[in-house]
Amino acid sequence: MYLVYITFPEVFHHLPFWRTDGVILTALLHVGPVEFLYYWLHRALHHHFLYSRYHSHHHSSIVTQPITSVIHPFAEIVAYFVIFLIPISATIFTRTTSMASLFGYILYIDFMNNLGHCNFEFFPKNLFSxxxxxxxxxxxxxxxSLHHTKFRTNYCLFMPIYDYIYNTMDESSDDTYEISLKRPKDLPDVVHLTHLTTLDSIYHLPYGFSSLASNPQTSNWYLRLMWPFTFVIKIILAWIxxxxxxxxxxxxxxxxxxxxVVPRFTNQYFxxxxxxxxxxxxxEAILEANSSGVKVLSLGLLNQREELNAYGELYIQKFPKLKVKIVDGSSLAAAIVVNSIPKGTSQVLLRGNFNNVFFAIAKALCEANVQVAMLHQDEFTKLQLRLNTKARESSALSTIASSKIWLVGDGWxxxxxxxxxxxxxxxxxxxFPPKKMRKDCFYHYTPSMRAPPSIKNMxxxxxxxxxxxxxxxxxxGIVHALEGWNVHECGSTTFCLHQIWDATIRHGFQTLHTPS
Structure with missing residues (x-):
């Protein structure tokens, strides 16, 4: 593309977003010369002379993956590049090029190439009807996939029309398609229901960019350049x-x-x-899980927001005959926080909205003779009303400068x-993690633990x-299912912190150390 830009700079200086004639020309040239030339080139590459020297490298992947689509010897890549340049060059020479025809065609090639090698059939049957x-x-x-298993059939690029014309379509193509759609349904035992956070979080999904998904989510400047495309995805997720x-x-x-994943973003929950x-x-997700035989469904992030559904209590009241157990994780969250406090701590400062986790933490610490400090009289009074007589002795009003251990929640x-x-x-x-405003302080992770090595595909x-x-x-949710607890844990229901903590540790989950 850079060479084309250098050769025809005047074409790109005022490139329009859309030109209908250029888009039509690109489509026609793809259906005609591109698909036709690729078909015969592909057949030639399967001749034993070229296949053994070049194309066999691509066919080393019998069970294809999206990455298989770009595994080719250099000579093949050059040949494909020349073929794909036909529509692009034609629109440039005829002065009908546009951003839609140029970048849309490049995106089409990449998308269709990955689609054909994804080894997962998802085209609905009624589409072809x-x-x-x-x-x-x-x-x-x-x-x-039949081309990668039988080698001598289904040579097309993206359009099977030339396989039909030259009678190289595999006879089992339709049957294979039907069988692929009838694959056994993967029924889960435990479902974690989460949602998207920021617009950029789309790319951090396993279906997004692997390099992003394999690292903690952060704001990357280069993803901002993709916001127009990201916004289109947001619309698709929201309305379609x-x-x-x-x-x-x-x-x-x-x-x-x-x-x-609920296809909604954090800001929409407010x-x-x-x-x-x-x-x-x-x-609907809960009912689907219930009908699928799911044992436990855990509500993640804001799917358990008090203002939305009272920490999941709404669904228990609405669907009283649920077999699937709803879990919000409040008890374990409180247990993780309590066990993240350094040993020997005598006082902590508790800040944030009053909720189940807040009170569970305060109660556990007071019972362990750790003083729970509050900054304001009204908050202190409200906490006192929720504690028993013995625990009240371990709560106190305090000042900001009195403690180096801060337990912080939402609303502080x-x-x-x-x-x-x-x-x-x-x-x-x-x-959600608090905003880090101090470089001379330490910030722990939100309530979480390290998974056992035996959990696969993480x-x-x-x-x-x-x-x-x-x-x-x-x-x-996982521990709930492993222990066989046949009760809901959401709304106003909480478990004994020692019970949930001991069970979690017993199943191999480990505490996370404070990041340095």
Whole structure:
């Protein structure tokens, strides 16, 4: 592209976004010369002379993956590049090029190339029933998989039309497609229901960029350049994909684990007019899990927000005959926070909104004779009312400068960090990490633990957590199923912290150390 730009600079200086004639020309040249030339080149590459020297390298992957689509010897890549340049060159020479025809065509090539090698059939059957001619204009993953297993059939690039014309279509293509659609359904035992956070979080999914998904989520400047494309994806997720989708599959002991994603972003959970729609999506996911025989469904991030569904209590009341158990992970979150406090600590400063986790932490610390300090009289009084007589003796009013251990949740004034003592440790019990405003202080992870090595297929990071770390809510659902607890743990229901902590440790989960 750089060479083309150097050769024809005047074409690119005022490149329009759309030109209908250029788009039509690109499409026609692809259906004609590109597909035709590629078909015969591909057949030639399967001649034993060229196959043994070049194309066999690509066919070393019998079970294809998306990365297989770009594994070719250099000579083949050059040949393909020349063929794909035909529509691009034609629009440049005829002065009909546009951003849509140029970049749209490049995106089309990459997308279709990966699609054909994904080894996963997802084209719905009714698509070909409604548009019978579509099967001549678009191949399917199962269609191309036959080429990698039988080698002498299905030579097309993206459009099988020339395989039909020259009678090289595999006779079992239709049957293979039908069988692929009838694959046995993967039924999970435990489902963790989460949601998207920021716009950039789309690319941190396992389906996004592997390099991003395998690292904790951060804001990258280069992703901002993709915001127009990201915004289109957001619209598709919001208006077309109005139900949850599976983002990750894992196995642990005898359990099949899945993570389902609500196609909504964090900011949408704070919009009152979105509440009805969000509860509908979450409710439908719970009913789907229930009908699929799921044992436990854990609510992650804001899917358990008090203002949205009272920590999941809404669904228990709405669906009283649920067999699947709903877990919000509050008990384990509190247990993780309590056990993250350095040994020998005599006082902690507790800040944040009053919720189940807040009170569970306060009660556990007071019973362990650790003084729980509060900054304001009204908060102190409210806490006293929730504690028994003995525990009240371990709570007190305090000042910011009195403690170096801060337990912080949602709703606290983050500017208070600036008044903390040097070397203070902030341990969040919130769903989202606090803003780090001090370089001379330490910040622990949000309630989470390191997963046992026996959990398989953990290749991506869960939001901002490190590799192979799981959030408290996600772990709580797994432990709930392993222990066979036949009760819900959401709403106002909490477990004994010692019980949930001992069970979690027994199943191999480990504490996370404070990042330096």
């Amino acid at each position: 409604l548009f019978p001619l579509f099967k001549y204009l678009c191949y399917t993953p199962s269609f191309h 994909h109005g139900r949850t989708f599976i983002s990750e599959r894992n196995t642990f002991e005898k359990l099949n684990l899945q993570s389902w 919009l009152k007019w979105q509440s009805t729609r969000l509860n509908k999506i979450i409710g 004034n983050e500017d208070e960090q600036m008044k903390a003592l040097k070397g203070s440790l902030f341990i969040p019990f919130s769903q 290749h991506s990071c869960e939001n901002w957590l490190p590799r192979r770390a799981m959030s408290a809510g996600r772990i709580a």
